[in-house]
Amino acid sequence: MTEFRTQPGEPAEPDLVHPRDSKPDAPTSVSRLNDTIRGFVEKWGFVWVEGEITSWNLRSGNVFGRLKDLDTDAHIAFRIWSKTLQRLPRDLKVGDRVVACVKADYFVRQGDFTFTVSAMRHVGLGDQLEKLERLRAQLRAEGLFDPARRKPIPFLPHLIGLITGERSDAEKDIHRNAELRWPQVRFRTVYAAVQGDRCVPETIAALQRLDADPEVDVIVIARGGGDPQQLLGFSDERLVRAVAAASTPVVSAIGHENDRPLLDEVADLRASTPTDAAKRLVPDVAEQRALVRELRWRLTNRLTQRVAHDIAQLEQLRSRPSLRTPETMLQGREHELFVLVSRGREVLQRTMDAGGRRVDELRASLRALSPGATLARGYAIAQLEGGEIVRDAEQAPDGAEVVVTVGRGSFAAVSRGEVAGREAPGPVEHRA
Structure with missing residues (x-):
């Protein structure tokens, strides 16, 4: 047993048990030992301690719970009186990471040791939210939140992959609402932790498993809401990048309308609740x-x-008349055709008559100008052997052979020379 010593100058407390005074033949009583322990514990002041709430029981307005060390399995029991509870955050519950101001209490009658909480708050949430906003800005700058990269959700998926907690309300809501809308809907569910240290690795493993399944048309990651501390796993950078790299469309159904983890930003479809996801997945x-x-x-x-x-x-x-009595139209056209044909024949006849007269006139003119007409009146044309026409008597000296052309035919002749005193052509000698 630890030795209890007084400070220098302080008188010893006669009611307290000191190890140096303890002897087997003179044992102390249990009540005196408890009084000694209580007296020692009461000298402690208030201590700030950090841990995870593992038990939270509300009885008669007071809370009795347990706080677990973050790194080991060490626990302490605590109580919160109703007046103190009214000053604390109303969303404290099992699983929260908190920092609490506690004072040790020892109950003499039962020999129980506990701590009374005078203040308690979530720990690290402000820093975590600040980191979350920096990560949000980084991922947005990389283009992971760009609406253009989002894949379309099929109108009627043949098989829906579901990632959620085992026996969770989110799973029940999705199944119930989806089956009410489309009774033949099929699910392939992979369970994963939806909070705590196992949330991120198990969710990524489930996502990769469903993404590799060729039968799965769309993947839903669902959870039934929670405080920001519990939803931090769905803002983890590893999970966000895994969803962005998935080839299968991913639907985020985390929490409620006001919950906005980073998973909502990178998913191909953001549903406000698991029920909303079921309604938007199937018609x-x-x-x-x-x-x-x-x-x-x-x-x-x-x-x-x-x-x-x-x-x-x-x-x-x-x-219409043209279709009701089409012969009327033909009769009118027949008369027009008759008139046009008659007119054409008349014009053609006149043209032919005028042409005949013109041909006769031209023929008469041609005959009048033709050498044949002159020859027919008794004239003749004399040509030398080379075809030269004799126009002068000197061209046909005595003995020259000429061809004489008359109105009807030609004959050969021999010139006897020029005949004096006559204008007519000189005598020629006929050659048979």
């Missing part, structure tokens, strides 16, 4: 049937209107 079969009925009605109505319009147009065309 409502009743709505789709109603839509099909409406489209059928609209198609039938449109087709009926179009056929009725075309029939009316056809009847209107058939009622």
Whole structure:
């Protein structure tokens, strides 16, 4: 047993047990030992301690719980009186990492040792949120939050991969709402821790497993909300980059409407709750049937209107005179054709008559100018052997052979020379 000593100059407390005074033949009582321990404990002041809440029981307005060391399995028991509890954050619960101001208490009657909490708050949340914002800015600068890189969600997935906590309300909500909307929906679920140290590695492993499955069309990461401390795992850089690298579309269904972990920013679709994810993943079969009925009605109505319009147009065309009595149009055209043919024949006849007269005139002029007409009146043309026409008597001296052309034929002759005193051509000798 530890020796209890008084400070120098202080009188010894006669009611306290000191180890040097303890003897087997004169043992002390349990109550005196407890009084000694209480007296020693009461000398301690308030101490700030950090740990994780592992137990939180509310009884008669007071809280009785346990606090665990962050690195070991060491625990302490604590109590919070109702008046103190009213000053503490209302969201304290099991699993929270806190820093608490405690004072040791020892209950003499039961021999129990506990700590009374006078203040308690979440630890490190401000620093963590600051780091989170720096990481958000870094990932945004890298383009991981760019809407253009988001993959489209299939209209009706054949198989939905689900990552959530085992036997969680999130899993039940997604299954119930998805099956109400589309009873044939299929899920492939991989369980993972949704908070604590195992959250990030288990979620990444489940994501990689489902992403490698060719049957999975879309992956949902779901959790039923929580305080910012519990959702920090879904803002871990490793998980965010794993989701960005996935080839399968990923839906984030973490928390509630006001919860915004980084997973929401990088996911291909952000659902405000697991229920909202189920509603956005699969269509409502009743709505789709109603839509099909409406489209059928609209198609039938449109087709009926179009056929009725075309029939009316056809009847209107058939009622026109040109189609009702088409022979009238032909008769009018027949008369026009007769007039045009008659006029054409008349014009052609006049043109041919004028052309005949013109040909006769030209023929007469040609005959009048033709040498044949002159020859027919008794004239003749004398040509030398080379074809030269004799125009002068000197060209045909005595003995020159010439060809004489008359109105009807030609004959050969021999010149006897120029005949004096006559204008007519000189005598020629005929050659048979």
